[in-house]
Amino acid sequence: MKLFVLAFLLAFGAVAKADGVASSIESLISSMKDSFTGLSAKRDLWYENYSTMTKLTQSDTLQLEELLLVSKMAIPMIWSLYTSQVQGQKAYLNRLVDEKLAQSLPYDTEFLAPLFPYFHVEATLSMDELEDFQVEVLRDGDVIYSLGVDFDEKRVVLGEAHEQNRIILEGDDFPPFQASHPFTINVQIADDCAFTSLWMVKMDIDNPVPLPTKHHWCTQDYHQASTFSIRLNQDDQGTSDSAEDDQDNLVDEESQAIQLLDLTVYEGVLIQ
Structure with missing residues (x-):
């Protein structure tokens, strides 16, 4: 069991x-x-x-x-x-001013006001070294447009006589100026409005380039003019204490001078 x-x-x-x-x-x-x-x-x-x-x-x-x-x-x-x-x-378009030259700044030219206050300024410049300069448009002696370039501050200031309108280009908006590289400033005056574009390269029909930004303002300040003037200036190089210094500065200014290569003023405005 x-x-x-x-x-x-x-x-x-x-x-x-x-x-x-x-x-x-x-x-x-x-x-x-x-x-x-x-x-x-x-x-x-x-x-x-x-x-x-x-x-x-x-x-x-x-x-x-x-x-x-x-x-x-x-x-x-x-x-x-x-x-x-x-x-x-x-x-x-009729050309009110048409000069091809290699003249150091300053430069000043005057022309009779067209029947309608519409014109286009095209100035091509070159500089051996980056130097501050200004561009002004005057109406019967009064500044109605100004452009100032300051390379120390890396700033371009666009304005007009009463400073009611002011456009500042700095930082990434500062144009890429290069020494010994021609550039063109286009300024259009259309009655009370001003338009500006800065071309860092020459317009070439065979080589497309990005179009520069066009800056503008209008003042609503209407005035019948008899003459207009275009004035380009380079900042003063300073004063000297002797004739020898003056001569040395003259040589330096010539070597560093901003050259105006050509300037044309068209009657009317360009779609550019």
């Missing part, structure tokens, strides 16, 4: 152990199944995201290629039309 009970207990223990192993294996399989299901879902999500990014990249690439192609064709065409229009206007 004792042997039978012992045998029964041993057999029951073996079955219990077998049931525990089976349960553990089933739990492990279930866990692995859940893991594979999760991994499959993540893989599908990753593949979906990857496919979306690939399609967007391909689409962006095609759009960029199309944009580059259009730019290569359109920009030169637009620039050619623009420069041709500007040259056509210059050929059509």
Whole structure:
């Protein structure tokens, strides 16, 4: 009897152990199944995201290629039309002043006021070294427009006689003047309004360049004029105590002088 009970207990223990192993294996399989299901879902999500990014990249690439192609064709065409229009206007408009020279500042010229007070000043300058200078437009002797460049402060001040309007270009807005690199100042006077743009590069029909910012103001100060004057000045180099110093300063001024290469005043305004 004792042997039978012992045998029964041993057999029951073996079955219990077998049931525990089976349960553990089933739990492990279930866990692995859940893991594979999760991994499959993540893989599908990753593949979906990857496919979306690939399609967007391909689409962006095609759009960029199309944009580059259009730019290569359109920009030169637009620039050619623009420069041709500007040259056509210059050929059509009467020239009140037309001087091509290499004269050191100061420079002063006067012309009779046109029937309508609309004119465009185009002055091209060059400097061996960066020197402060001023440009003024006078109406019957009164300053109605001024431009002053201060390289120490890196600031350009645009204004008019009563200083009711003042535009200051400094910091990132300060024009990139370069020594021995000609630049052009365009000033348009349209009755009581003044427009200014600074071209750091020469307009070339074959080489498109970004158009400079055009700054303007209007005063509502209407006045019929008889004459206008254009005046360009370089800051004084200081005073000297002897004739020898005067001679030395004269040589220095000539070597550092700002050169006015040409100046043209068109009757009417240019779309530029």
